[in-house]
Amino acid sequence: MRNRDISFWLFLAPVLLGLSLxxxxxxxxxxxxxxxxxxxxxxxxxxGFKNYITLFKDAEFRASIWFTTKFAIxxxxxxxxxxxxxxxxxxxxxxxxxxxxxIFFMPNxxxxxxxxxxxxxxxxxxFGSLGDLLGIEALTGWLSTTATGFxxxxxxxSWQMAGYIMIIYIAYLESIPKDLxxxxxxxxxxxxxxxxxxxxPLVAPAFTVSMFLTLSNSFQIYDQNLSxxxxxxxxxxxxxxxxxxxxxxxxxxxxxxxxxxxxxxxxVALVAITQVYYNKKREVDL
Amino acid sequence: xKSKKSFFRIVLIMLVAVLALVGCSSSNDSDQExxxxxxxxxxxxxxxxxxxxxxxxxVKVYEEENPGVKINVKTIGGGNDYGSTLKAAISAGDExxxxxxxxxxxxxxxxxFLADLADTDAVEAAxxxxxxxxxxxxxxxxxxxxxxxxxxxxxxxxxxxxxxxAEDIVSFEDLQTAVETLDKQKDELGLDAVFxxxxxxxxxxxxxxxxxxxxxxxxxxxxxxxxxETIAFEKGDELKRYLxxxxxxxxxxxxxxxxxxxxxxLFSLEKVAMIQQGNWVYNSVYDMDPEFAENGIGIxxxxxxxxxxxxxAGVPMFWAVNGKKDDEIVQASKDFLDWLYTSETGKNAVLxxxxxxPAYKDYDVEKISDPLSKQIYEFAEAGKTxxxxxxxGTPTGWNQETLGVNxxxxxxxxxxxxxxxxxxxxxxxxxxx
Numbered sequence: 037m038r039n040r041d042i043s044f045w046l047f048l049a050p051v052l053l054g055l056s057l058x059x060x061x062x063x064x065x066x067x068x069x070x071x072x073x074x075x076x077x078x079x080x081x082x083x084g085f086k087n088y089i090t091l092f093k094d095a096e097f098r099a100s101i102w103f104t105t106k107f108a109i110x111x112x113x114x115x116x117x118x119x120x121x122x123x124x125x126x127x128x129x130x131x132x133x134x135x136x137x138x139i140f141f142m143p144n145x146x147x148x149x150x151x152x153x154x155x156x157x158x159x160x161x162x163f164g165s166l167g168d169l170l171g172i173e174a175l176t177g178w179l180s181t182t183a184t185g186f187x188x189x190x191x192x193x194s195w196q197m198a199g200y201i202m203i204i205y206i207a208y209l210e211s212i213p214k215d216l217x218x219x220x221x222x223x224x225x226x227x228x229x230x231x232x233x234x235x236x237p238l239v240a241p242a243f244t245v246s247m248f249l250t251l252s253n254s255f256q257i258y259d260q261n262l263s264x265x266x267x268x269x270x271x272x273x274x275x276x277x278x279x280x281x282x283x284x285x286x287x288x289x290x291x292x293x294x295x296x297x298x299x300x301x302x303x304v305a306l307v308a309i310t311q312v313y314y315n316k317k318r319e320v321d322l
Numbered sequence: 323x324k325s326k327k328s329f330f331r332i333v334l335i336m337l338v339a340v341l342a343l344v345g346c347s348s349s350n351d352s353d354q355e356x357x358x359x360x361x362x363x364x365x366x367x368x369x370x371x372x373x374x375x376x377x378x379x380x381v382k383v384y385e386e387e388n389p390g391v392k393i394n395v396k397t398i399g400g401g402n403d404y405g406s407t408l409k410a411a412i413s414a415g416d417e418x419x420x421x422x423x424x425x426x427x428x429x430x431x432x433x434x435f436l437a438d439l440a441d442t443d444a445v446e447a448a449x450x451x452x453x454x455x456x457x458x459x460x461x462x463x464x465x466x467x468x469x470x471x472x473x474x475x476x477x478x479x480x481x482x483x484x485x486x487x488a489e490d491i492v493s494f495e496d497l498q499t500a501v502e503t504l505d506k507q508k509d510e511l512g513l514d515a516v517f518x519x520x521x522x523x524x525x526x527x528x529x530x531x532x533x534x535x536x537x538x539x540x541x542x543x544x545x546x547x548x549x550x551e552t553i554a555f556e557k558g559d560e561l562k563r564y565l566x567x568x569x570x571x572x573x574x575x576x577x578x579x580x581x582x583x584x585x586x587x588l589f590s591l592e593k594v595a596m597i598q599q600g601n602w603v604y605n606s607v608y609d610m611d612p613e614f615a616e617n618g619i620g621i622x623x624x625x626x627x628x629x630x631x632x633x634x635a636g637v638p639m640f641w642a643v644n645g646k647k648d649d650e651i652v653q654a655s656k657d658f659l660d661w662l663y664t665s666e667t668g669k670n671a672v673l674x675x676x677x678x679x680p681a682y683k684d685y686d687v688e689k690i691s692d693p694l695s696k697q698i699y700e701f702a703e704a705g706k707t708x709x710x711x712x713x714x715g716t717p718t719g720w721n722q723e724t725l726g727v728n729x730x731x732x733x734x735x736x737x738x739x740x741x742x743x744x745x746x747x748x749x750x751x752x753x754x755x
């Protein structure tokens with residue numbers, strides 16, 4: 037970074053330009069609009085913090101934040117657990133491991149909307165008919181209660197993203213020096229001890245990366261939410277992103293939705309920064 | 323020093339980049355202007371995805387008849403997509419000459435863009451009551467796109483086998499008796515249940531079902547609802563009774579039952595005897611089973627006390643002309659809309675290609691091809707419709723996000739009916755303060 041000559045900036049210029057046009061400027065505009073009565077076309081009045089005050093009294097918005105948080109906690113744990121598990125599975129010397137990597141990664145290639153519809157079919161029709169056939173009450177009526185809607189979303193996201201997280205873990209697992217493991221083996225460490233004392237600390241950077249990814253992703257989920265449950269029943273499985281879109285476009289309160297988005301941004305940023313800070317502390321260097 | 327220099331460089335480079343971009347776009351503009359020197363260009367942004375191709379074909383016919391006019395059609399999927407795309411286009415200064423508005427709240431929002439259409443032939447031809455939603459003093463700010471109507475769509479064969487005559491169902495008690503008769507024989511008739519109530523769809527609960535029981539207290543007038551400070555739910559008990567009936571005899575679980583399951587899987591495959599939907603289901607049923615669609619279905623009015631035998635029919639969307647455009651564009655847009663609804667070619671297309679229920683006089687009813695639309699037009703002719711869909715005049719989002727959601731809570735057993743009513747009234751009042 038020391039020799040910042042003209043060519044350095046020349047190469048950077050398109051990105052800087054794009055970034056400011058597409059992200060920075062709209063973001064600032066949105067921030068300003070959140071203090072007005074903007075309706076998408078014009079803003080006639082400056083309201084100060086009125087939108088933000090309404091927001092803290094808004095039970096539905098709070099409910100959606102709480103729902104999203106619960107969802108994020110469960111899916112971060114599950115995704116990392118499954119992701120690491122799959123990675124450990126496919127890094128063992130097996131003939132089928134390449135094929136399995138492909139298969140596990142595949143769901144990630146399908147768009148969230150389509151996945152939502154596919155799983156909706158599975159939860160409602162497949163589960164429903166299985167439940168009727170086997171006489172298991174619990175399998176019928178999925179997605180028609182809050183609890184099943186929640187787990188439906190968790191299953192869908194885990195199924196979609198676990199393969200992606202697996203790839204990250206594979207990269208780190210494969211970079212662990214073989215001689216370290218071998219030395220431990222000679223010292224008589226069993227496979228659990230080897231995992232606990234060598235593999236686990238050395239993949240810590242992978243935890244930082246994938247926990248950040250899963251955390252920010254689970255907070256921002258929209259398309260899966262839309263196609264799987266559409267917030268139903270009675271908006272109880274509505275996540276924050278969806279709540280904001282509904283406020284903006286169904287209820288036509290653009291400025292209010294902006295203020296929701298600002299608060300949401302602050303929450304996600306705080307959570308993500310804290311997580312990265314603590315994860316970084318745990319990392320060890322070789 | 324050094325950092326100052328590099329900052330200056332960033333600014334310089336960004337400036338160059340911006341200039342390059344601007345340069346590109348302005349040269350394009352001048353090209354376009356050259357090719358359209360003495361032509362009027364009308365940009366249309368419309369929401370009816372179902373008629374996209376047919377509409378574009380019709381536009382070509384118009385362009386051939388009127389060489390001076392060039393029309394660009396942009397079709398954007400219904401509902402939220404359309405609203406947000408239109409809003410984005412307008413706030414970006416790329417406003418279409420003709421677009422769609424839904425009702426009083428849209429009119430309010432886009433008022434400065436709406437030209438007065440009172441002098442058009444189409445306004446003259448519009449059926450009584452179809453213009454209320456866009457009328458302000460003596461100004462008419464929109465033209466109805468079409469009419470739609472809904473009620474209980476029933477399976478004629480099943481009714482016949484069960485020995486029920488649809489025309490005898492007039493009062494709520496009649497409906498109840500018919501439903502019980504059907505329910506007793508559902509195994510012989512091969513039915514899963516009598517109804518399919520898609521309680522997942524907020525628009526079915528909040529817009530359509532509720533509308534019938536809310537409209538009478540506003541005298542079926544959208545404008546009256548739009549200016550109402552509060553709502554009394556005079557027919558709240560009737561609404562509850564009707565919901566309970568559908569819920570009790572519906573395929574379960576209703577809360578995950580959606581529109582496509584209702585219409586395609588359950589009704590078209592003859593697993594249920596009745597669904598509450600409108601004439602728009604015809605094409606879906608036709609795709610599943612043409613024979614059934616043409617001969618096997620009929621529509622009967624939902625019994626609402628005092629309005630027995632009336633079908634709720636209304637105008638879902640209106641054409642608006644952008645008054646901020648040049649006068650000649652505004653005039654050309656009006657001419658096109660007039661042609662669309664009053665010329666022979668236009669009328670034919672509206673009936674036969676778009677398969678609309680026209681909202682205008684002097685149409686040949688015999689040409690309406692599907693039985694549901696025909697029945698609804700007949701109801702309209704006989705004056706047996708609830709004119710106006712009052713839900714377009716309620717506070718924005720109230721119908722679905724408040725009333726619809728509360729009804730869902732009631733149906734799932736998480737809310738008492740009294741609370742549904744009181745919470746919905748409360749929200750209405752806060753929105754109208």
